[in-house]
Amino acid sequence: MSQIKSVSGRAVPVRGNDIDTDRIIPARFLRCVTFEGLGEHAFEDDRAQDKSKGKVHPFDDARFAGSKVLVGNSNFGCGSSREHAPQAIYRWGVRAIVAVSYSEIFYGNTVAMGLPCVHVSVADSEAIQSLVESDPSLEVVVDLDAQEVKVGGKVFPGTVPSGPRQQFLTGSWDATSELVAGRDAVKDVAARLPYIRAFA
Amino acid sequence: MGQTLYDKVFDAHVVRKLPSGQYQLFIGLHMIHEVTSPQAFEMLRDRNLPVPHPERTVATVDHIVPTEDQSRPYKDDLAEQMMVAIEKNTKEFGIRLYQPGSGKQGVVHIVAPELGLTQPGMTVACGDSHTATHGAFGAIAFGIGTSQVRDVLATQTLSMGRLKVRRIEVNGKLGTGVYAKDVILHILRKLTAKGGVGFAYEFAGSAIEAMSMEERMTVCNMAIEGGARCGYVNPDRTTFEYLKGREFAPQGAAWDRAVAWWKSQASDADASYADVVRIRAEDIEPTVTWGISPDQAIGVAEAIPEASSFPEAERPNIEEAYEYMGVKPGQPLAGTKVDVVFIGSCTNGRISDLREAARVATLHGGKVPAGVKAFVVPGSEQVKREAEAEGLHRVFLEHGFEWRQAGCSMCLAMNPDKLSGRQISASTSNRNFKGRQGSPSGRTLLLSPAMAAVAALEGKVSDVRQILSKESQR
Numbered sequence: 001m002s003q004i005k006s007v008s009g010r011a012v013p014v015r016g017n018d019i020d021t022d023r024i025i026p027a028r029f030l031r032c033v034t035f036e037g038l039g040e041h042a043f044e045d046d047r048a049q050d051k052s053k054g055k056v057h058p059f060d061d062a063r064f065a066g067s068k069v070l071v072g073n074s075n076f077g078c079g080s081s082r083e084h085a086p087q088a089i090y091r092w093g094v095r096a097i098v099a100v101s102y103s104e105i106f107y108g109n110t111v112a113m114g115l116p117c118v119h120v121s122v123a124d125s126e127a128i129q130s131l132v133e134s135d136p137s138l139e140v141v142v143d144l145d146a147q148e149v150k151v152g153g154k155v156f157p158g159t160v161p162s163g164p165r166q167q168f169l170t171g172s173w174d175a176t177s178e179l180v181a182g183r184d185a186v187k188d189v190a191a192r193l194p195y196i197r198a199f200a
Numbered sequence: 201m202g203q204t205l206y207d208k209v210f211d212a213h214v215v216r217k218l219p220s221g222q223y224q225l226f227i228g229l230h231m232i233h234e235v236t237s238p239q240a241f242e243m244l245r246d247r248n249l250p251v252p253h254p255e256r257t258v259a260t261v262d263h264i265v266p267t268e269d270q271s272r273p274y275k276d277d278l279a280e281q282m283m284v285a286i287e288k289n290t291k292e293f294g295i296r297l298y299q300p301g302s303g304k305q306g307v308v309h310i311v312a313p314e315l316g317l318t319q320p321g322m323t324v325a326c327g328d329s330h331t332a333t334h335g336a337f338g339a340i341a342f343g344i345g346t347s348q349v350r351d352v353l354a355t356q357t358l359s360m361g362r363l364k365v366r367r368i369e370v371n372g373k374l375g376t377g378v379y380a381k382d383v384i385l386h387i388l389r390k391l392t393a394k395g396g397v398g399f400a401y402e403f404a405g406s407a408i409e410a411m412s413m414e415e416r417m418t419v420c421n422m423a424i425e426g427g428a429r430c431g432y433v434n435p436d437r438t439t440f441e442y443l444k445g446r447e448f449a450p451q452g453a454a455w456d457r458a459v460a461w462w463k464s465q466a467s468d469a470d471a472s473y474a475d476v477v478r479i480r481a482e483d484i485e486p487t488v489t490w491g492i493s494p495d496q497a498i499g500v501a502e503a504i505p506e507a508s509s510f511p512e513a514e515r516p517n518i519e520e521a522y523e524y525m526g527v528k529p530g531q532p533l534a535g536t537k538v539d540v541v542f543i544g545s546c547t548n549g550r551i552s553d554l555r556e557a558a559r560v561a562t563l564h565g566g567k568v569p570a571g572v573k574a575f576v577v578p579g580s581e582q583v584k585r586e587a588e589a590e591g592l593h594r595v596f597l598e599h600g601f602e603w604r605q606a607g608c609s610m611c612l613a614m615n616p617d618k619l620s621g622r623q624i625s626a627s628t629s630n631r632n633f634k635g636r637q638g639s640p641s642g643r644t645l646l647l648s649p650a651m652a653a654v655a656a657l658e659g660k661v662s663d664v665r666q667i668l669s670k671e672s673q674r
Binding site: 015016017018020022023026027028030031032033034035045046048049074075078079080081082083084086101102103104105108109111112113122161162163164166167170172174175176178179180182183185186188189190192193194195196198199200 | 212213214215216218219220221222224226228235236238239242247249252263264276278279281282285319321322327328329331342343344345346347348350351354355356357358359360361363393394397398424425427429450454455457458461493513514516517520612613614631633634635636638640641
């Protein structure tokens with residue numbers, strides 16, 4: 001599996017705290033048995049609503065087309081556990097997210113998918129959004145090794161909790177094979193939990 | 201120094217520390233449903249992985265199930281495809297599936313507790329954020345995504361980090377017309393939708409201890425709306441009494457051993473917490489959300505809050521909520537006209553919820569007015585049977601409510617039950633996000649089943665205490 005040490009590319013700002021997964025991918029698109037095709041529906045209702053008000057959602061804005069980094073604010077991805085949400089963002093083309101904080105379940109999903117999410121301060125999240133809004137051609141470098149986000153000559157601290165960081169850097173973010181390798185230890189744990197043997 | 205239940209249960213289920221520093225955690229009970237599992241089974245097939253512990257996974261169908269005509273094939277081809285997929289996947293991998301008509305189908309978070317599958321001291325996972333519900337039993341229960349569903353199926357374990365524990369004490373006595381739903385909405389209001397990120401919530405205090413299991417489930421269910429991946433209540437006599445005699449609960453001599461072990465998993469009196477929050481039960485009013493996040497909640501008698509009463513960073517969200525909901529600060533919430541009333545969901549679709557809604561309807565005595573659609577969706581086939589045996593369905597029908605079949609229904613509107621246009625719903629579910637109930641511009645007010653029943657009969661948000669006071673005058 002591939003190591004992920006850094007992600008570089010242009011960035012798309014998605015402003016707002018508490019952007020929930022219903023907004024990222026509305027429930028009607030969960031009626032599916034594969035994740036394919038979800039990318040085109042990312043933020044579908046928000047995009048339509050902006051359009052109806054004569055505004056352009058960043059995911060519809062030609063200046064941000066082809067972006068690889070999404071820049072959000074606090075509690076990004078809250079709400080439902082649907083992996084369809086990070087899958088939709090990934091399939092739209094995003095390969096890293098920069099935000100202040102993430103919901104726990106969303107974060108777990110992104111690690112398991114190989115989509116690194118880094119934490120920046122409130123002020124820095126807004127500063128990075130402003131920088132890319134004023135110049136969408138700026139290259140953003142999300143460096144997991146150095147724990148930095150570089151934008152047009154400016155450097156912001158961008159942290160990743162040590163466990164997921166190691167998983168990305170060593171290429172073990174898809175945990176399945178490592179978990180399978182622990183199968184003997186799994187048997188030991190099951191053997192000492194009284195409910196597994198129905199308290200017999 | 202003592203330990204919390206969270207730490208005891210986590211430690212008991214750690215398989216090993218992974219090279220990354222994350223923990224490999226054993227999952228005692230895994231539940232799956234039709235929405236978040238099909239891709240996981242495809243991944244297993246792609247990687248040629250077996251399911252080593254099929255007996256520790258239980259499947260049911262809830263999200264896409266129609267609540268009116270359940271004949272197969274479903275009219276929605278995509279829903280039918282999802283049903284076919286879970287039937288095929290559970291059969292191929294040897295996993296138990298509770299189908300509609302089995303008598304045991306329903307919302308996964310209602311089914312597992314009522315069958316006695318959820319027990320204290322377990323780790324519980326499901327591809328659904330409201331798995332937090334099961335924490336009511338003193339289990340560590342959390343939602344996961346599809347790739348993690350794959351990991352649990354393939355290994356019965358997950359890669360996880362450890363959470364901090366915040367103890368939330370609710371002390372005192374809840375007033376008349378104040379329910380578990382009001383308690384959790386009040387907590388969300390105080391601690392915000394993101395205040396719990398990084399925490400497990402331990403709900404405690406005399407008001408929580410006095411709650412039934414069903415009420416505790418309502419509280420734990422919405423821990424996730426506060427950002428806490430799991431919430432729990434320490435197991436006690438109420439927990440054990442609820443479990444006794446249920447299909448998958450231990451029997452005979454095993455029962456006594458189980459109770460002893462369950463008691464040992466509860467937080468120690470001298471456990472230390474990362475944070476403690478105390479709330480007075482008397483301060484909690486019947487609570488209703490006015491905005492687009494579950495923490496945007498106020499007492500029914502209050503006015504929509506001014507943006508200036510929130511921290512500056514939150515104000516853009518508050519302005520967005522005013523605009524989406526079509527409300528203005530200072531405007532009263534009571535009296536807001538509603539178009540649709542939904543009573544059900546994993547938050548409030550249990551028998552005690554339906555009993556209270558029916559009791560309020562009887563006390564009120566009126567009928568759902570023309571132009572308002574009100575429907576009651578029992579959380580499971582078992583809840584439906586019980587309600588019908590007690591005649592609750594007749595009460596609802598007489599008062600103009602529709603009586604449906606079990607499922608998630610309009611909580612997230614993946615089945616035919618949806619809002620249209622800018623309709624406003626009074627809903628006993630858990631999320632008032634933009635577009636949540638099936639219309640991209642639909643609006644949701646979250647409230648208790650009793651408050652929902654009055655909203656249906658009055659056609660507007662009303663204070664249930666005015667109806668309940670009739671009872672005390674009798």
